[in-house]
Amino acid sequence: MSFNKLFIILNTGRTIRQGMFMESDGKWSKKYFDEVAYIEMNPEDVKTLGNPSKVKVSTNRGSVVLPVRVNDRVRKGSAFIPMGPCASLLVDHETDGTGIPYLKSTKAIVEPTDEPLTTLQDFLKILEAKVVDIPITDLETKPGEKRVVENVSCPFCGDVCDYLRIEVEGARIVRNVGGCAISISKFLNYNKHRILKPYIRDGNRFIEVSLEKAIDMAAEILANAKYPLIYGLSSTCVEAIEVATEIAEVTHGVIDNTSVVCHGPTMLALQEVGAVTATFGPMLHLADLVIFWGCNPREAHMNHISRIVMPRGRFVEGRKARKVVIVDVRKTVTADMADLFIQVEPGRDVELLRALRMAIKDLEIEVPVVAGVPREKIIELAEMLRTARYGVLFFGMGLTQSEARFRAIEEAMKLVQELNEWTKFVLLPMRGHYNVNGANQVLLWNTGYPYAVDFARGFPRMIVGVTSTPDLLANGDVDAALIIASDPAAHFPRKAVEHLSKIPVIVVDAKWSLTTAFADIVIPAGMVGIECEGTVYRMDGVPIYMKKILDPPPGILCDKDVLEMLLKKVKELKKVSS
């Protein structure tokens, strides 16, 4: 029997290929778009719909037409779209006071269709992008002298592997030993899709200007704005973020970083209950139980398992002495390595965590099944937790973006705190961007808050749901935006992105992001960790000073220098120069 439409629960997240092509060919490439513009569905569901090759996916926020990929890892009644522009058109922008939109478990309708597939141009049109044709160029790299740089740190994910060996020939990076597929992609293609000149927008196209002119105009926008937004920062160094913080303070604006849509809820939970955590070392040397909850390191933090789980530690044999448990809504590739895989119903992690807290205390669980997991399995897992010598719970977007948001994380944190009555147990959020942790840290020492910090009244405040970027944009509260090393247009819900088409936007970035389509001023920057030095904070808080391998392209400055020029100019305009 076939139906002409299906109600499904839509899940979004990172994939390896999405990450690789984002870092290699860039966000404007067909390769990248093909890797974010599809829907993964369970074979039975596809069959129910009559095996269509493409479907129209609709939510109360929008609809797109996507090719179907059949995958039995997706549970029946659910579907998966990689994070990116297509997913963003469908998800709900409402944050219900938590600062984070509903990026997982969105209710959607899927139906076979004859309409054409949604393209990147459609996407830009729907969002009313200011510019749809951008001057994409690759940086010319001349071959030359061969060099090898040891102990290079990788500027991709929160693991910040700092043992890469990078081989260079002239201005070409030819080899990356030790890095994962995404890391290799990032280093070897560092020259692709680069912004090589400052630009300002003239109608629907960009024209080249001098750096001084671009800075002057950007400063004027920021100085004249009543309430500017400074956003991004998780992919630059702390030295640059510190300058950006001062710009926000001087302009009485808001400074926010990408954690608002990833581990923001983790910060909120930490504000409520604290946490028990560790750096990688103790996990490597002691852990005999490793849980990955709502995270997929094999696709998002690809060296994580080979660094911490597989090798032998000082007090523990390698993988064979460690039990690995995966809790997820879908059977990810990480789940393939599990000793125990627990498939939780979408959005109900908080119930499972609460049941585990009961089970470790031998309290009776009255219902036979919690969040799709049989009671016996919960009790079995609880026993594993209590009897571990040193347990580790890694968690990701599956928890932070679930419907319970920070409440789910609070449960996880309390569970781990309580487990310390029996044994040693720690948890660690799997931070995405290589310096998103640093972005939180800089804001904390400057303002006392980790993200969404507002300076409207001349002192810092953090009011999630109000001063958080998705809300500020969706509610139309800010009247200018400075986007640094980040791509909100690719990853924010539709209504939030639409506001960027209505206000002046300044983009500082090394590569052409989709956000540049909404920019009025584009300022090029060097790539931290490749062309620029600076410190970044690994997901476990270990700060690492990144060295540079190559000089930035001629005339191009590092983020820190660009922001310092901007700050100086803004201070002059605001008449607060010292």
Place this chain on the structure above:
Amino acid sequence: MTEILIKNGIVFDPLNNIRGEVMDIAVKDGKIVDPSEIDLSKAIVIDAKNKVVMAGGIDIHSHIAGPKVNIGRLMRPEDHYLTNKPHALPYRRAETGLTVPNVFRIGYGYARLGYTFVVEPATPPIKTRHTHHELNSIPIIDKAAYVLVDSNWITLDLIAKNDRDLLATYFAWLLYTTKTYALKLVDPGSDFAWVYKGRGIDIDEQIPFYNLTPRDIIKSIAEASQLLNIPHKVHIHCNRLGYPGNYITTLKTMNLSSSITKLSPSYILHVTHVQFTGYKGDSWATLESGGEDIARELNRNPDVTLDLGQVIPGRPATTMTADAPFEFVLYHLTRWKWYSTDTEVDSAAGIVPYRYRKKSYVNTIQWVIGLEIALLANDPWRVFITTDHPNAGTFLDYPKIFSWLVSRKAREDIMKEMNQRALKRSALPSIDKEYTLYDIAVMTRAAPAKLLGLEKVKGHLGIGADADIAIYDINPFEVDISKNYEAVIKAFSRAWLVIKSGEIVVKDYEVVNTVYGKTYYVKPEIPEDLEKELVKILEPKFKEYYTISLENFVIKEHEIKKPAEMMIRTALRR
């Protein structure tokens, strides 16, 4: 550079034996000079008549920077809500926070107290780069940090190998590599036991896995610090901190100085925030002050110094320490928020918010201990005023402590509000000693400078000293501070004028200038052969233990905003 003449101030300058004399102080090029060197036609002249002039205050132990301080900020949003002060650009950035303030309030807050040098007392090596980021961002004050070494796996390996010279060489390397000032021991050996087994240990218990006791660790590190000849030797947070009965452990620790061969001048060991380790009794119900016993040992043993960790009742605190097992215990008492982290190879840390209540029996005993020790000590040069900020209270409340030390009436007045049962079991109510302003200048300026080995340039107002100066609006010739202790609190809570490195930073009680001070660290010289031997050991150990590479562990000089490097001649020979 600015030239300044401070006229007719009432000067307290113990290092130069000046006890409240009316005199002029001249400043030129950031230094104190003879008044005759000043060009009066362009100098700023400050009339300090009827005001007290002291060198800038020095705090030897205050948690102002680093990973745990920042997590403290994260964990305590309620600490910031009602403490905001909008910026006054371009002179002053926005301030927020009480127990865990932002970097700006830390710098400005100390400056407004007339303090110009503060030491962060516990930084784990692998995260010290973070500590420096925050130190770099704190305005006005000079700063330094002590590096944690007692539970470090490489330290323990070298102690177990009994290689004294190599241990000292490792510390020399570690101090320079992390750009820190002195060696810090926190509940010695306990963080190893905590990370490995989830518990803490007493001074003569064996730590798991290693065949060593905390006593061995303290001795070995103290001996290494003698070989290194670093200015501030070892800074010890004793074992069993926070447990009733722990004053015995503290006495044992102080006693250890007698087993250390003194190779260089200055004190052998410093016991920090002694209040937390001065508990007599065998339970919270039978808790009593061990203050008298500790003061007696201090008076007997000239090689030991102490700081108080004085409790401030009635205000919130945020406890944060590398003593992770103790924070686990405290979490059981408070059952609110608890943060704990195991830091690879070198330490662990915990954070628990707390509040000291005047009516609480235990909190009153805690308050009593610090004051008993301070008042019963014979030598103010070996007792330092701290709150172990923000553990027992915030540094902003130092003036309250000054008032309790200089005025018996101040103590009596607050004792009326405290727990009477606790006071009945304490000696404090019968102590009538009152310190003078000169003594306060000793405890907060001269003695700390000496303890840190900086007495040539810091902590005094003699010619050649750094021009770090605080002027307080109080006239001790007119005000009887013993009776009118409120005047002391008022005057010392907000300095009238503060000069940092020759620049006016506080004027009319307000911050008027955001400048940045230096970060002090030591570079003990190591003989080449020992350095080679160390590298041979270090490289494989780093590969095995750490999850970052040796090369990326090293903090470079350019990562420090204003480095002040001190070369140290060591006694290391091979």
